[in-house]
Amino acid sequence: MSANQVYRDRVEKLLRTYAKDADHIYDDILKGFSGTLTRAAVVALRCHIDVDFVETDATFRISSTQKNAPWGLERISNKLRGKKTYCYDESAGAGTCSYILDSGIDASHPQFGDRARQLVSFIPGQRRDGLGHGTFCAGLVGGWYFGVAKKTRLYGVKILSNRGRGYVSALVAGLNFVARDHKSRSCGKGVVVNISMGGPRSVAENRAVAALVRRGIFVSVAAGNSRTFASLVSPASARSACTVGAFNRLDTFASFSNFGRAIDVSAPGVNIWSAWPGRKMKLGSGTSASAAYVTGLAAYLAAKEGIKGSQLCGRIKQLSLKNKLKRVPRGTVNRMAFNKPLNQYYYCYPYG
Template identity: 40%
Template structure:
């Protein structure tokens, strides 16, 4: 964004921001305290809906001009606006800003929220499959410890799973050539080194381990090792949404996010906007045993947020909980594909494993039925869920376990 520096010089004398510390806006107050600002930090800034390209460009110029004035001697050193994000009509950007600049832009009428960049971590016709992983058996049985997985032979055909994770080992035999890497940051290898993303993808759509056994699986790599930042998540979401919309895949795609971190209004707003575009976002509730309302993207209003149960259909002690959780799914000791070889498997536990069961079910249902909104798809999943089957539920999570409606 070299043009920002060039035009910032012109704007120095006309920047309209006041230098006094303004009062906190309601949404920003939840995210950041002005008194708690670092001398310099990386921020994610969400913008109001309906922003025109001209207004966006003017806003970015004003921010860069203020930062240039406050940090004149170090503008070349990496401060200022770093990257913008366009997720449908939602707009946000990341910037390295000093304390004075944040104070001066705090009440800009185009800004919806300002927050520090955060760190996110990874949290896993009717056919019959004999001796399936217990998680699959749960989907078509009314009691724990079932021995069969019954499912319609359509099995998610014609649908697309975008797996926001550590990547996918697309050569694994369980994917039958239906998996590929769609996006990875330039500094990373376009495959899965960690194993988490491959495991998750296997639960969504693997031949042996998957719910939707004929879906297409697209790896969207956002993790370096086992950590991601708000900006890398935004970049991955932007790529996924652009790929879905340019290929006309709305209504046939989900984005699975078996990951989580501190509450982020900017990330949640992006997730809600994605749902409004006809793309179901599925999020793991998290593994800290705390209310999911404190975690993003699990706390996004329009995400399908999934908590975990064990094979006895008890809520796991690690699963985040609360009314923000929509449904419970298998998440403890789940077998799926892995990365050490192209036939490798591994047992993992976490709400990371619960979310892809629901993502797979969503794809399975999209291949069978017509849904004109993500809300109707969500309602259908909840309608099919088995009520009051969780043993000794100790939290205020819903007593509801996923089911595919195959008798």
């Protein structure tokens, strides 16, 4: 009998004893389940020899607001702002898979050509991106005009409802799905995951992210837009994730961005244009956009340099422009995401 089957049998035994049914069963990056339990069942499970921890499910929200101008791509490929070009290596993320854990992807959007698919939904009764947030983030990761990695393949995993509401249990289910699904895809150059949302600090969420990164999968997460310490929220507090703050077109740290030691790097996040469902485009602000840029940068570097997982976050930090940002809160690193375009093999085209 396989180890996974042993774990699943244990989970099913716990379910029969303490819960009528499970919303999700986790059998990959985490071993366990989510469901509705009585108070007595919670107490019993916390004392059970086979149970590591029990925590209350929590809601999370997207890390986005709204506003005005397409400058983000030009900024991550130039040492000085205002150059109006985006320069990138012709590999452009080819051979990588980018999973967008969000509200879904409008895979028919012209920005994506034939490179996008909406794979699965963990929101009952909803499959399409009726919110727009997931399509927006996917556009920044790999849209042909708005995106960093213009040749990556984009896969939508819906964990946010069309009203922008989501649960930790659905996010963990989404991460569990990625752990299994990428093996059936053509992801020879690497796998990256974008999570542009956040909520209360969660052990389950942070452990699920860590398990995925240990398997060589890069995870970029939004720092959050609450003007507080990123270490207080999840998944931004997950040490193995690449946690991204935001700055504006004047190279000033965004007033809304979370901050602190959990931040690994910052990226454009104010007045950003990207794709929107129904062949549209839209302007948005938030660390959601910043995280998506860094996810695209990770796919780009994975294809170009052949590095994966946590090494990608290290490489992004190494390449970043240091001490360029203004008004960075104390205790927050001053690193600006940068793709290091240095030779004649890079394409450059006007932008903005």
